[in-house]
Amino acid sequence: MSFTLFIVQTLNGLQLGVLLFLIAAGLTLVFGVMDFINLAHGVQYMLGAYLAVMFYALTGSFVLALILALAAALAFGLLLEFTIFRQLYDRDHLEQVIATFGIIIFLNQGVKVVWGAAPLNLPIPEALAGTVQIMPGLVYPVWRLVIIASGLIVALMLYFLVARTRVGMLVRAGATHARIVSALGVDIRRLFMIVFGFGTMLAAFAGVMIAPILSVEPGMGDSVLILAFVVIVIGGIGSMRGAFMAALLIGLVDTLGRSFMIDILRLVMPPSPARTVGPALASMLIYVLMALVLYFRPSGLFPAKGRS
Amino acid sequence: MSMLAPALPAHKSARIEIAVVAIFALLAVVPFAAAFGPQGYILNLIIRVMVFAIAALAVDFLCGFGGLVTFGHAAFIGLGAYTVAIAGAHGVTDMAITLPLAILVSALFAYVTGTICLRTSGVYFIMITLAFGQMAYFIAGSLAPYGGDDGITLPARSTLFGLAVFKDDRALYYVTLAFLAGAYFMLRAVVYSRFGRVFRGARENPTRMATIGFDVFRYQRIGYVIAGALGGLAGFLLANATEFVSPAYMSWQRSGELIIMVIFGGLGTLYGAIVGAASFLLLEEALAGFTENWKLIFGPLLVLIVLFARGGISGLVISIKTRLARG
Numbered sequence: 001m002s003f004t005l006f007i008v009q010t011l012n013g014l015q016l017g018v019l020l021f022l023i024a025a026g027l028t029l030v031f032g033v034m035d036f037i038n039l040a041h042g043v044q045y046m047l048g049a050y051l052a053v054m055f056y057a058l059t060g061s062f063v064l065a066l067i068l069a070l071a072a073a074l075a076f077g078l079l080l081e082f083t084i085f086r087q088l089y090d091r092d093h094l095e096q097v098i099a100t101f102g103i104i105i106f107l108n109q110g111v112k113v114v115w116g117a118a119p120l121n122l123p124i125p126e127a128l129a130g131t132v133q134i135m136p137g138l139v140y141p142v143w144r145l146v147i148i149a150s151g152l153i154v155a156l157m158l159y160f161l162v163a164r165t166r167v168g169m170l171v172r173a174g175a176t177h178a179r180i181v182s183a184l185g186v187d188i189r190r191l192f193m194i195v196f197g198f199g200t201m202l203a204a205f206a207g208v209m210i211a212p213i214l215s216v217e218p219g220m221g222d223s224v225l226i227l228a229f230v231v232i233v234i235g236g237i238g239s240m241r242g243a244f245m246a247a248l249l250i251g252l253v254d255t256l257g258r259s260f261m262i263d264i265l266r267l268v269m270p271p272s273p274a275r276t277v278g279p280a281l282a283s284m285l286i287y288v289l290m291a292l293v294l295y296f297r298p299s300g301l302f303p304a305k306g307r308s
Numbered sequence: 309m310s311m312l313a314p315a316l317p318a319h320k321s322a323r324i325e326i327a328v329v330a331i332f333a334l335l336a337v338v339p340f341a342a343a344f345g346p347q348g349y350i351l352n353l354i355i356r357v358m359v360f361a362i363a364a365l366a367v368d369f370l371c372g373f374g375g376l377v378t379f380g381h382a383a384f385i386g387l388g389a390y391t392v393a394i395a396g397a398h399g400v401t402d403m404a405i406t407l408p409l410a411i412l413v414s415a416l417f418a419y420v421t422g423t424i425c426l427r428t429s430g431v432y433f434i435m436i437t438l439a440f441g442q443m444a445y446f447i448a449g450s451l452a453p454y455g456g457d458d459g460i461t462l463p464a465r466s467t468l469f470g471l472a473v474f475k476d477d478r479a480l481y482y483v484t485l486a487f488l489a490g491a492y493f494m495l496r497a498v499v500y501s502r503f504g505r506v507f508r509g510a511r512e513n514p515t516r517m518a519t520i521g522f523d524v525f526r527y528q529r530i531g532y533v534i535a536g537a538l539g540g541l542a543g544f545l546l547a548n549a550t551e552f553v554s555p556a557y558m559s560w561q562r563s564g565e566l567i568i569m570v571i572f573g574g575l576g577t578l579y580g581a582i583v584g585a586a587s588f589l590l591l592e593e594a595l596a597g598f599t600e601n602w603k604l605i606f607g608p609l610l611v612l613i614v615l616f617a618r619g620g621i622s623g624l625v626i627s628i629k630t631r632l633a634r635g
Contacts (some may be wrong), residue, residue, distance in 0.1 A: 003454040010533070037431075041389070084615070087615055088614070093377075093431070094371075094571055094575070095614045098567070098568050098613075099565065099610065099615070100612070101610060102606075102607040102611040103566055103611060104310050104606060104607070105603045105606055106604060106606075106607025107607075109601055109604050109607070110604060112601075113604065149489025222561070229438075230435070230439070237431065239433075272494055276450075279450055280446060280450030283449070283450070284443045284447065285443065286372075286432075287439040288443065289437045290436065291424060291436060291439045291440065291443075294424075294428050294432055294436045296425055296427045
């Protein structure tokens, strides 16, 4: 395993990590504050990507497509909140799972009907389409660096928002003591609507940013959703810091595992079984990690304070 | 984590027993009625329904009675099915060997993973069962000698002491029905047994059960192994019904569907699992025959059921009954 490849894969891992964080952030806010399991969070990510493709075709500008897609995703998210989710907050987790599962089924088929089943593409904005030399012999796509940077900026903004602002204070308090916050005269439903809309936009943002690298296709949100849940469970439910750390951890472990698992296994076993076992072990590595973390720390790495 | 409906049967209701026996009787005459229609299609569809009903019974046992919401139960179906397929690929097709093996493999997996999963509770339990489900899914996908992601076709259906009994769809149908009835009555007996009382008690208040002196963890692990073994049985039957096994059997969506079936029928009622599996799969089939984009109807239907029919189909029946009784 060459050092250059290691750096490249580390960057790829970081890029997956920040992407997962963008999705997990909204999920952990909604789950942490309102105790609401929203499986439909993954399709918001898919919808963000599809909307960006559509608006790009209409406007020809990536920036416009990004802005319009975020606005449309926000509107759609709020519509869902208003018509369906609002009725589910007081319900059992299982009922929330089913209703939001129903929304997944509907939207996955819906995008197939509207945009067709074939994968679509969103071009990288021209100014950011090239590669950049990070060090001698190592060139890296600019767009991937943009994704990493924008994810880190969003993380910083979120940190500031949650740790330093009044809304953030209410969110933190709401995550652990929703009833008391509500009794103190805060309209927790409205607070949640803001949080929810924000989370939806983050997921859509992740979808738009990744669309130029991945193909945009029905069901693209499903696997990401499960990864995002893995992230918030490993990080500790309701903990934004935990979600951030766990997202980077999962991104790196998954990406590096896929690139180097065969090489690592070769150190301890003959090449031929290593080639067979390696890929299998690599693809389930993060689940092994999750099982280990939960075994030793049953409430995650960074459990939110005050949550039992 | 709170549970859906307090549907725990405090007493054995004679009416429910009659209804259940009626369901089994109805299933028993299906093959005769099917002879007048597209027989192969109907038999295969109902076999599928019964297979998933067995798996849903196991999930209902865990979720509804034990308060253990499992999000990885499809893995047990997959394990059972792969045991049959892999044994078949090595020339072992007799169910006298493969059926106990399928159940044993699933039970063993349940024992090992249950030991780990049961350290957690609530949402963490859901997620860790999902994690093990995903591991099984990815392992199955990497089994290159047995088809990998594409799956593997069975050389033939299982034999019994060398006889090709399952060649006839009807034989497989009745064997599946017998296993379904067996699973139902076994679980009902378990639920009402001393073991079942502790298992149910742990759902309500694990601390109290522990204080009384029961080793809650051991009871829950036994419950988890029972449910896993039933999943393996379902897998054995599914492999025989479709004569094909693939990693898709273990995807997390499948596990999610099992939970939906159980809640569809009414959590914690056992017979609800059968009703739920039947209505879920038959609805899917009917809608799919109606339009290619049936998921556009099926998805919103799930949402509507949650919003307006609390307690699933059995809950709906009960609420309609009370409304009628009130006049």
